[in-house]
Amino acid sequence: MSDCEWQVSVVLPTYNESENMPMIIPKICSVLEGAGIRGEVIVVDDNSPDGTAEAARKLAQTLPVRVVVRTEERGLATAVIAGFNLSEAQVCVVMDADGSHPVEKLPEMIRPILDDRADLTVGSRHVTDGGIGQWPLHRRIVSKAAAMMTLGLTKMSDPTSGFMAIRRTFLQGLDLNPVGWKIVLEIVVKARTDRLIEVPFTFNDRELGESKMSLKEQWNYIKHLCRLYKFKMLTPKSRGG
Numbered sequence: 001m002s003d004c005e006w007q008v009s010v011v012l013p014t015y016n017e018s019e020n021m022p023m024i025i026p027k028i029c030s031v032l033e034g035a036g037i038r039g040e041v042i043v044v045d046d047n048s049p050d051g052t053a054e055a056a057r058k059l060a061q062t063l064p065v066r067v068v069v070r071t072e073e074r075g076l077a078t079a080v081i082a083g084f085n086l087s088e089a090q091v092c093v094v095m096d097a098d099g100s101h102p103v104e105k106l107p108e109m110i111r112p113i114l115d116d117r118a119d120l121t122v123g124s125r126h127v128t129d130g131g132i133g134q135w136p137l138h139r140r141i142v143s144k145a146a147a148m149m150t151l152g153l154t155k156m157s158d159p160t161s162g163f164m165a166i167r168r169t170f171l172q173g174l175d176l177n178p179v180g181w182k183i184v185l186e187i188v189v190k191a192r193t194d195r196l197i198e199v200p201f202t203f204n205d206r207e208l209g210e211s212k213m214s215l216k217e218q219w220n221y222i223k224h225l226c227r228l229y230k231f232k233m234l235t236p237k238s239r240g241g
């Protein structure tokens with residue numbers, strides 16, 4: 001099947017996720033096939049030393065998987081953009097490779113775009129039926145505070161979500177230059193569309209491997225917000241509706 005026949009490309013940005021590849025990739029392919037959605041998985045790996053790319057390539061022998069290894073660039077957000085640029089499908093999806101985003105939600109994320117009911121869908125932990133797994137109180141407070149900091153940027157209830165689907169052609173012309181890892185917030189703010197649907201999901205901590213959250217990434221989030229507020233103030237609205 002050629003790339004142009006795919007309805008969806010699911011982009012997985014990875015670094016040291018070799019244990020998760022045999023778990024999440026077959027599950028994605030199974031869920032899409034069961035929903036009657038023609039899809040592929042694009043793994044964009046930042047030259048993981050643990051064999052992530054090799055694990056994904058092994059799966060590519062029997063499943064619709066493409067693997068790209070980046071050796072000169074690093075970072076989740078730029079990896080997502082690289083994956084989107086490789087896609088020729090109608091819809092692009094980004095989700096974590098660590099099991100924190102429920103694969104079962106993919107059809108609910110993708111269908112509104114295929115049916116032309118939305119340009120974007122974003123997985124949300126903060127709408128009705130959404131939730132956060134066994135997070136301690138301080139992590140819940142940090143998540144809510146991060147959301148409150150974006151009140152002047154977007155009406156999304158969960159702007160720090162990393163789970164998103166978007167019409168691929170809608171990405172064209174967007175000047176994406178995120179700081180850190182919040183690529184979803186970057187796209188939503190710069191896309192400026194009212195045709196956005198939030199899909200409830202329950203976030204679960206990664207099943208295998210180690211979290212990449214750090215104080216540096218939290219500082220990058222603040223710098224990213226400053227950039228986006230400047231963009232919104234200085235750029236007239238020209239998209240949407």
